[in-house]
Amino acid sequence: MEDLIPNKRIDIRGLHCPYTFVKSKLAIEAMNVGEVLEIVLDYPEASVSIPKSMQDHGHRVLKVDKVNEKDWILLIRKERE
Amino acid sequence: MDFTEDQILRYSRHIILPEVGGKGQAKIAAAKVFLVGAGGLGSPVGYFLTAAGVGRLAIIDDDHVELSNLQRQIAHSTKTLGMPKVQSAKETFNALNPDVEVIALKQRLTRDNILELIEDYDIVVDGSDNFPTRYLVNDACVLASKPLVSGAILRFEGQVTTILPRQGHCYRCLFEEMPPPGLVPSCQEAGVLGVLPGIVGGLQAMEVLKWILGKGELLTETLLIIDALKTTFRKVKVPKNPQCPVCGENPTITELLDYNAVYCGVG
Numbered sequence A: 001m002e003d004l005i006p007n008k009r010i011d012i013r014g015l016h017c018p019y020t021f022v023k024s025k026l027a028i029e030a031m032n033v034g035e036v037l038e039i040v041l042d043y044p045e046a047s048v049s050i051p052k053s054m055q056d057h058g059h060r061v062l063k064v065d066k067v068n069e070k071d072w073i074l075l076i077r078k079e080r081e
Numbered sequence B: 001m002d003f004t005e006d007q008i009l010r011y012s013r014h015i016i017l018p019e020v021g022g023k024g025q026a027k028i029a030a031a032k033v034f035l036v037g038a039g040g041l042g043s044p045v046g047y048f049l050t051a052a053g054v055g056r057l058a059i060i061d062d063d064h065v066e067l068s069n070l071q072r073q074i075a076h077s078t079k080t081l082g083m084p085k086v087q088s089a090k091e092t093f094n095a096l097n098p099d100v101e102v103i104a105l106k107q108r109l110t111r112d113n114i115l116e117l118i119e120d121y122d123i124v125v126d127g128s129d130n131f132p133t134r135y136l137v138n139d140a141c142v143l144a145s146k147p148l149v150s151g152a153i154l155r156f157e158g159q160v161t162t163i164l165p166r167q168g169h170c171y172r173c174l175f176e177e178m179p180p181p182g183l184v185p186s187c188q189e190a191g192v193l194g195v196l197p198g199i200v201g202g203l204q205a206m207e208v209l210k211w212i213l214g215k216g217e218l219l220t221e222t223l224l225i226i227d228a229l230k231t232t233f234r235k236v237k238v239p240k241n242p243q244c245p246v247c248g249e250n251p252t253i254t255e256l257l258d259y260n261a262v263y264c265g266v267g
Ligand SMILES: [Zn+2]
Pocket: B169, B170, B171, B172, B173, B174, B241, B244, B245, B246, B247, B248
């Protein structure tokens, strides 16, 4: 899992709900099934709500990491159109 | 489609819906809607479809804004009294959402121009206030195989139905002929509570969006009857009539007729 290379990366630091999810959703919609999206964010609530919403939409959450004082990195694999 | 940052904000409540998303919003932005009437029904239909971000919205109406319209026709205002309704509506809609190309057609819809006018559009919405126009629009949409969302209001009752020609019923499957003028309410009988067109027009706009998105169930082969006094919504099944004069197996109406009876409208 450590050396998984994402197919796309978005940096949504500075954004709040619901735009954190809007941006993440638009990014994953534009990808192919099986590809992995990396999301860098600093809005604490989104570190919980984005993985939940992505799961609700049928995608797989591979990683939710708090990487420093403020930032999280999520890895989401697109599982369906 | 690539959205601008402003569009992402504007349409964010659509984009986060699983049934819409960016792809659904792109379908809405590509849709071309032809709206008949800029009155009680046309105002909310145009308002919501403009807010939703359809690509192109044509509105046809040859009336001018009058004070007696403003109790229900929310696209107009005291400032636009006397202005052509389509111009007044265009200004309102442009102010709401400059993404939408609004085409104002100040003219009467007739048997001679309707087929050419609707040709480039994906779907037609009937917000007209009189039977000749309703039958003209129905017959033209059947002949041209255009989806049609039809709405009507009178006093406290509203009706909505969605016509997908040949797949489902049409207006003539439901009411084969226009009622004779004597059976239609006269002007002094034709009141309408001002909120009702908002409800019916809102439902028509919702049908259009669902059709564009290909989501949910449409009011095909169904007439929705709204009783505003009782606050009831009743769905009545309307099967396609194989003997329908325009969409049946052996149609007798194969070109547009002269729809010239005179009625009083409440739209
Ligand atoms: Zn029919």
